[in-house]
Amino acid sequence: MSKKTLLAILGIALVLGIGLTYRLMMMGTETNSSGTASIGGPFTLVNQDGETVTQDDFKGKYMLTYFGYTFCPDVCPTELQVMGTALDMMPQDIADEITPVFFTVDPERDTVEAVAEYVPYFHDRMVGLTGTVEQTTAAAKAFRVYYAKAIPEGEPEDTDTYLMDHSSFVYLMDREGKFVRHFNYGTSPEDMVKGVTEAVKNNG
Numbered sequence: 001m002s003k004k005t006l007l008a009i010l011g012i013a014l015v016l017g018i019g020l021t022y023r024l025m026m027m028g029t030e031t032n033s034s035g036t037a038s039i040g041g042p043f044t045l046v047n048q049d050g051e052t053v054t055q056d057d058f059k060g061k062y063m064l065t066y067f068g069y070t071f072c073p074d075v076c077p078t079e080l081q082v083m084g085t086a087l088d089m090m091p092q093d094i095a096d097e098i099t100p101v102f103f104t105v106d107p108e109r110d111t112v113e114a115v116a117e118y119v120p121y122f123h124d125r126m127v128g129l130t131g132t133v134e135q136t137t138a139a140a141k142a143f144r145v146y147y148a149k150a151i152p153e154g155e156p157e158d159t160d161t162y163l164m165d166h167s168s169f170v171y172l173m174d175r176e177g178k179f180v181r182h183f184n185y186g187t188s189p190e191d192m193v194k195g196v197t198e199a200v201k202n203n204g
Contacts, residue, residue, distance in 0.1 A: 039171060039179040041142030045103070045129040048116035053129070055177045061099045062180070062200060063173040067145040069106035069164045070118040077122075079168060079185060084123035086192035094197050100126040105147040106164050107136045143171060172196060174203055 044054050064083055068076030080102060087095050100123050104110035107130050110118075115128035130136065140147060147166035155161055168185040170192070180199050183192055 039142075039144050039182075040173055040177055043129075043135070043139040043142055045131040045135055045139060046112055048112060048119060048128040050112050058099055058101070058173075059177060060175055062097050062175060062196075063099050063101050063171075063177070064196065065101045065103060065143070065171045065173060066169075067103045067105050067140060067143065067147070067166060068168070069104050069166075070110050070114050071106065072164070075168050075185065079170060080119075080122040080126070082187065082189050082192060083170060084126065085189040086196065087123055087125070089189055089193045090197060094200050097200055098196065102126055102128045103139055103143070103145075104128070104130045104136060105140055105145065105166050107131055107133055109160065145169075172199055 040055075042055055044052065047053050064087070066076070066079055066083060068079070070076075083100050087098060087100060090098070102115070102119050102122075104115060110130045112130060115130050119126040119128035129139070131139075145167050147164055150163045150165050151157065151159060152161060170183040170187070172180040172182070172195070174180050180203065181195060183195060187195075
């Protein structure tokens, strides 16, 4: 694939992403009858150690979550770096209560081995989750995450050369896996530290 074609794809993905980000922000503000945002729910996935995990394995700690993919050229590494930096900047007692979690939206390429190699670049405590297409689709749906494969024009459907168009939010979930708040793309580590610290102190 030529550099010109790749740049065109990135440009299209950026334009689509802006619109999708707005739509997902609106979706994220919808609430259920209890007044809590309808984000989060049951999932069954595989971590970077090859172990099957569910939402129950994360109970007792806050989860700072992000949905992306290891082949992501810029947005995912940027957001994961913000998460890792924010964790290192937090007061230790707050940081100890947070589990950073990366969910893939590209299970066809993001094998257990690929995820295991990827997540340590961003934080040594980051958990990476993958699974079957059905499992990752269910997890993304539970967290109201949009994603779609963007195949370059002229490439076959089974090509490995593609991008994933996806929403880009960092979600903070409480000790029971319930949504607390989200951080938009572009949030600084300092603002994430402030937001997470306030949430943990207010929610206990």
